Amino acid sequence: MSIVLYHSPKSSASRRVRLFLEEKGLAYEAHEIDLSRQQQHQPEYLAINPLGVVPTILHDGRPLHESGTICEYLDTIFPEPRLRPDDPYDLALMRNWVRHVDGLIGNLIRFNWRHHLQKKAEKMSEDELQAMLTKIPSAERREAWMRVARSPYTEEELGEARSKLIGLLDQMEDMISGGWLIGGRYSLADIAVAPFVRRIDEEIAPEALSPVQRPKVAAWWAALQARPAYARADFGAFVDA
């Protein structure tokens, strides 16, 4: 098998790649990286992903990280069905959109890490915590681990993050035309933001997705969830019972 995916079921970037792979109909071998056990900071994983984040793919044995880069790469190698706009200008807009969505991940982390990662982190001794922090390459991620371990995000901080994520829905409402974000055709632009919208729907601001408030986004979200690939990607419930 030529595609191996290292992912975490609850990571939005991992979910993006899984949704993409299912939409393409590509076979892949999936390996779960347990973030709560810091498997992403182990030397063998850092060898294929120096940032120590998920996901990473191996394609014919060669590693590649960054979910947006992974999807564009695989969409070139396996051209059908094409999930990037044909028009170069639309393609450029798609790239800036994916980049913009990526830049909002910190807002999602404030909500997501309160669950399984916080439970783990707050039980760590000071020594365990410090030992873990020294293994994390990204300053942003070190900060997030510190926060969930010792000073969980406040309601005010969650509120700020919620506003930013609702702002993303407003941008989508402006962008959607012909049912999809770019060029009236389902593409990586839609796939890139789907894991964010899933979490907004589940916990962060479900009311913001009502057809009364944002009719185009509501229809977009219904259509995206109706795609067979969405069921196959199987995001699962975020919060453990």
Add this chain to the structure above:
Amino acid sequence: MSIVLYHSPKSSASRRVRLFLEEKGLAYEAHEIDLSRQQQHQPEYLAINPLGVVPTILHDGRPLHESGTICEYLDTIFPEPRLRPDDPYDLALMRNWVRHVDGLIGNLIRFNWRHHLQKKAEKMSEDELQAMLTKIPSAERREAWMRVARSPYTEEELGEARSKLIGLLDQMEDMISGGWLIGGRYSLADIAVAPFVRRIDEEIAPEALSPVQRPKVAAWWAALQARPAYARADFGAFVDA
């Protein structure tokens, strides 16, 4: 003329696009945006670049921002000479490299803004400063303006930034093969980092570029500067006399 560039002579992202345009041999109409007079936060500029940063291009009247996206777009529209690797895997590595370099811009800002922007910002009254800050879409840029206006970066902070930028040179020393960063051919990967290396050479850590310390980077930098496009892009002296 079909390409219009809105740029600032000292902005690294603007310099990247100029170096690219000169290497491609493309004609363009350049308009300077005076950052010290906050022209990037004026409504007419925000209409074509909602982030309020330079550069932006208009191609056949359509706006596009983000220097990496701009260069990839123009390299598609004007295929010769091609400045992206042919191999899809190398192309993916190029994209991740450009993204990585982009992520280090905060370190360059600590050095760059001490000059012309700090001189302007520290003279502002509290009212002028607050009025300006409300116009800046990016939280990161608001923070940087606050710092240069009221609490300039400390020697320790400059030292941290210098280390990160020297780390970038170390990565380059590992990557360079056949003279260039990716696939032994001059590409956007080289162009993307050239404005950073220029500032390292000029002020931040010139000794780090010595052939004794980093032979491949030193040879790369000499070869890049010898390209006719580098002279035509004319970065100029960074620090005003």
